[in-house]
Amino acid sequence: MISETAKNFAEKYIRPYVMEWDETQHFPADLFRKAGEFGLMGVLIPEEYGGSGLGYFEYVRIIEEISKVCGSIGLSVAAHNSLCSGHIMQFGDESQKLKYLPKLASGEWIGAWALTEPNTGSDAGNMKCMAVKEGSEWVLNGTKCWITHGNSSDVMVVIARTGEARKSHNSTAFIVERGTPGLSAGKKENKLGMRSSETTEVIFDNCRIPDNQRMGDVGDGFHQAMKVLDGGRISIAALSLGIAKGAFLAALNYSKERYQFDQPIAHFQGISFKLADMATKIEAAELLIMQAADKKNRGENVTKFSAMAKYYASEVAVSVSNDAVQIFGGYGYTKEFPVEKYYRDSKLCTIGEGTSEIQKIVIAREVLR
Ligand SMILES: Cc1cc2nc3c(=O)[nH]c(=O)nc-3n(C[C@H](O)[C@H](O)[C@H](O)COP(=O)(O)OP(=O)(O)OC[C@H]3O[C@@H](n4cnc5c(N)ncnc54)[C@H](O)[C@@H]3O)c2cc1C
Numbered sequence: 438m439i440s441e442t443a444k445n446f447a448e449k450y451i452r453p454y455v456m457e458w459d460e461t462q463h464f465p466a467d468l469f470r471k472a473g474e475f476g477l478m479g480v481l482i483p484e485e486y487g488g489s490g491l492g493y494f495e496y497v498r499i500i501e502e503i504s505k506v507c508g509s510i511g512l513s514v515a516a517h518n519s520l521c522s523g524h525i526m527q528f529g530d531e532s533q534k535l536k537y538l539p540k541l542a543s544g545e546w547i548g549a550w551a552l553t554e555p556n557t558g559s560d561a562g563n564m565k566c567m568a569v570k571e572g573s574e575w576v577l578n579g580t581k582c583w584i585t586h587g588n589s590s591d592v593m594v595v596i597a598r599t600g601e602a603r604k605s606h607n608s609t610a611f612i613v614e615r616g617t618p619g620l621s622a623g624k625k626e627n628k629l630g631m632r633s634s635e636t637t638e639v640i641f642d643n644c645r646i647p648d649n650q651r652m653g654d655v656g657d658g659f660h661q662a663m664k665v666l667d668g669g670r671i672s673i674a675a676l677s678l679g680i681a682k683g684a685f686l687a688a689l690n691y692s693k694e695r696y697q698f699d700q701p702i703a704h705f706q707g708i709s710f711k712l713a714d715m716a717t718k719i720e721a722a723e724l725l726i727m728q729a730a731d732k733k734n735r736g737e738n739v740t741k742f743s744a745m746a747k748y749y750a751s752e753v754a755v756s757v758s759n760d761a762v763q764i765f766g767g768y769g770y771t772k773e774f775p776v777e778k779y780y781r782d783s784k785l786c787t788i789g790e791g792t793s794e795i796q797k798i799v800i801a802r803e804v805l806r
Pocket of ligand 1: 516549550551552553555556557558559560582583584585586628631636785788789790791792793794795798
């Protein structure tokens, strides 16, 4: 039923506009208010804070169904739910949860989460954006980049350095609202894919944040961020799964309809073996994702399992969408058919929320423990 709800939402409110938004890099902010009405903006938020109170199985299905239709919107819904809302839900105090979660869950407010900086992506612990305590306030200075909804968000979780460089426990998480003096959006990125998910720089110029907007203890920011990413990576894996399934289905149908040498191209072993490989990889990715979701639902440590799911599913999304373009031949190389977009969108999945190389570092660390 939940899959159907997400599917119906995507078919009605996203499908007709996918290519227009992609071409113009339009971020459809109003769509997220509508998504809130469908319960898609506070999927994991408990009902007492206005959310849908669902678990990770349902969350995976929602992101998957949306991403089958448009990866960009899947990415934005995932960033809003897992990163911004997820951080406040896990580490906010009661008054912060009561203040922000209902607005985020209803879609009235769009959330963002800012960790990455121009010189510190994979090496996020080496961040330069500083927060310095002055009386009862913190003064933020620095730049974050690649921030999903960096311009359009109403509220942003920011992780800034509060201690010495390269020392442990040297960063802290803050909640910053739109309109706070000293907060502004910088350049909007012109991207290969995920073009209707807004990605911008965020600039802090003597941006003053009251101490009651700090989340958790001073120095806990990086640790909190890693915990948030443990859950976030399941959503990027689900995003990858949706893209892979969308590309596979398009290629499967096309292979039955496209005739060459007087027969459907699906009859050629070269094509049918590709379809067999695609289907098998998708199935394996789904099982890894559901394993991570199950462990997350049970409150177990998912660091290894979410990294495995994200690593594998994102690489599957890239390879399946690549094969889908190949099955479509020249038509797959045009914007008349959906597979070129799956192909472009898929590549983000091996980069965002930790590259494939970083996932392997995380997995290796866990298996070598
Ligand atoms: C569309 C989009 C949306 C995003 N949204 C957000 C967001 O909302 N919030 C946010 O905070 N960030 C966001 N990001 C940032 C994203 O998480 C980073 O881009 C990602 O973590 C990689 O960092 P980087 O781009 O600086 O690459 P780098 O860290 O510079 O990596 C470059 C290459 O070096 C490799 N590499 C780096 N270190 C190692 C190592 N130790 N061993 C082996 N290989 C290594 C990487 O795997 C990669 O191949 C977004 C990015 C994109 C593209």
